[in-house]
Amino acid sequence: MFGDSFFFISEAFTSLKRSGIMIIISIATIAVSLIVFGVFLLLTANLNNIAEFVTSKLEIRVYLNNSMTVSEIQNFKTEIAEMPSVKSVEFISKDIAWDVFKKSFQKLELNDLVGINPLPDSFKVSMYNGREVKKVAKYLEDKFSGYVDDVGYTGHIAERIEMLAACAKYGGLGLVVFLTLATLFIIVNTIRLTVLARNDEIEIMLLVGATKYFIRGPFIIEGFIMGVTGGGAAVSFLYFFYLLFATKIQETIPFFPLVFDKDKLNSIYAVVLLLGAVLGTLGAYISVSKSLSYENMRIRK
Amino acid sequence: MIRIHYLEKEYDNGFLALNGINLHIAKDEFVYLVGSSGAGKSTLLKLLFSVEKPTSGDVFIDSVSLKTLPSKQIPYLRRNIGVIFQDFKLLPRRTVFENVAFALQVMHYQRYRIRKQVTQVLELVGLQEKMSNFPSELSGGEQQRICIARAIVNNPPILLADEPTGSLDPDTSWEIMQLLSKINARRTTVIVATHDKGIVDDIRKRVVALENGRIIRDSELGSYN
Numbered sequence A: 001m002f003g004d005s006f007f008f009i010s011e012a013f014t015s016l017k018r019s020g021i022m023i024i025i026s027i028a029t030i031a032v033s034l035i036v037f038g039v040f041l042l043l044t045a046n047l048n049n050i051a052e053f054v055t056s057k058l059e060i061r062v063y064l065n066n067s068m069t070v071s072e073i074q075n076f077k078t079e080i081a082e083m084p085s086v087k088s089v090e091f092i093s094k095d096i097a098w099d100v101f102k103k104s105f106q107k108l109e110l111n112d113l114v115g116i117n118p119l120p121d122s123f124k125v126s127m128y129n130g131r132e133v134k135k136v137a138k139y140l141e142d143k144f145s146g147y148v149d150d151v152g153y154t155g156h157i158a159e160r161i162e163m164l165a166a167c168a169k170y171g172g173l174g175l176v177v178f179l180t181l182a183t184l185f186i187i188v189n190t191i192r193l194t195v196l197a198r199n200d201e202i203e204i205m206l207l208v209g210a211t212k213y214f215i216r217g218p219f220i221i222e223g224f225i226m227g228v229t230g231g232g233a234a235v236s237f238l239y240f241f242y243l244l245f246a247t248k249i250q251e252t253i254p255f256f257p258l259v260f261d262k263d264k265l266n267s268i269y270a271v272v273l274l275l276g277a278v279l280g281t282l283g284a285y286i287s288v289s290k291s292l293s294y295e296n297m298r299i300r301k
Numbered sequence B: 001m002i003r004i005h006y007l008e009k010e011y012d013n014g015f016l017a018l019n020g021i022n023l024h025i026a027k028d029e030f031v032y033l034v035g036s037s038g039a040g041k042s043t044l045l046k047l048l049f050s051v052e053k054p055t056s057g058d059v060f061i062d063s064v065s066l067k068t069l070p071s072k073q074i075p076y077l078r079r080n081i082g083v084i085f086q087d088f089k090l091l092p093r094r095t096v097f098e099n100v101a102f103a104l105q106v107m108h109y110q111r112y113r114i115r116k117q118v119t120q121v122l123e124l125v126g127l128q129e130k131m132s133n134f135p136s137e138l139s140g141g142e143q144q145r146i147c148i149a150r151a152i153v154n155n156p157p158i159l160l161a162d163e164p165t166g167s168l169d170p171d172t173s174w175e176i177m178q179l180l181s182k183i184n185a186r187r188t189t190v191i192v193a194t195h196d197k198g199i200v201d202d203i204r205k206r207v208v209a210l211e212n213g214r215i216i217r218d219s220e221l222g223s224y225n
């Protein structure tokens, strides 16, 4: 079969050369649909990043009764820390809280206005999962009503972010399937044009005893080359524009949680390139198979 | 070599193109298939190399039933049957050499064998000087000869020709028929569908006459009428 691969590859290149401008248009079409696909992947990755970032900032504040002793506080802290969904517990004494508060509102000159510290001691409870915040807050409030004055949490935002992330995930999955099919459709039809241009040749090959495998070979190589080239063009485009765009955003909003992780970005670009290769190959297979039948060929007189 | 048994062919539109054909053709035979336009000559040839399937009855080539031949086997059947098409079916953007070599590439021949066999066959049909030309640079008779060269380059046991002299002048037609006789003499079964009364009467062979999809005459060394 080594001889065949040589034949396939040289045929594929001959055909690519012959098709000229047509091939450039086809590759551009493939590149554009892969860019749409890649933009979508980048958007999803960033949305997930933002969701993760916001979720990691979620916390419960447990405001403690003034009457608690130091050992009671210590025991309570241990009890909360041992809950499986709790990541960490930090004790914030009322003095520290007051200092922080005063620092945040320096202009008010609070010392002059308020004589004694009005804030209670509190725990800052961080969670592993944003979804658990509401449940845990309610639990703490009910179970320890004797110790606890109040429980505050950012649960409403947490729930929304969670929902948004879920929507992005499932809606995104549907969109990925749709975009993949759309790209495949475009590739099939693009390669179909080069197949149709060579229908006579295919017919003659079939008549002199070529197998379908043999006829598909060059077209599949051609599809693969087109897919990889289109994918490469799409990746270069995505790479430069994402860099430009992300840098611009970061200049405006310095701590906006965009994806800058090289590995994550590279894996997205790899997916786009791989998709180009796979869709190019598959598209060629489908579009050439439409022209392949051993029987019922018209034999013109 | 070829056995045709109560063969019927009805096209998808319901037209009955062949009706109750029985025919035996031995190895080494040279047969003319004659009959007016629409008699069913091309249809019969198409059934022989499985471009169409029998509606009922069967065709056996070397005892292989074409009716039950799996699709996947069709390419291998075709490699045993060379076909000369009336419209030549040459690739315009390939040279004479490449057009003939094409048939061997399809059969996975090695490069040195392709070069050797194509050169030999082009000598046989008298085109060795025109190897690097494109088909459009050749005359009708020369193009017909490329087509013959391609059909016989792998020495198939059977050669089918659909009106090989259809568009040629009498002298060229006669040369082409001499070439086909020569190929027949190399132990190849040759079947020629033709309208060419002059040729059939001149170069006497077995004649099978078709009319409305039936065989109306089958005579050794017969004439056109």
Ligand SMILES: Nc1ncnc2c1ncn2[C@@H]1O[C@H](COP(=O)(O)OP(=O)(O)OP(=O)(O)O)[C@@H](O)[C@H]1O
Pocket: A301, B011, B012, B013, B015, B017, B035, B036, B037, B038, B039, B040, B041, B042, B043, B044, B195
């Ligand atoms: N694909 C087809 N579908 C329907 N009818 C067809 C088809 N091909 C051929 N026919 C009909 O079958 C009949 C026989 O056709 P065929 O081509 O075998 O004739 P022929 O003897 O080769 O004629 P000619 O000498 O003109 O080449 C014709 O009437 C034709 O109209």
Ligand SMILES: [Mg+2]
Pocket: A301, B041, B042, B043, B162
């Ligand atoms: Mg005919």
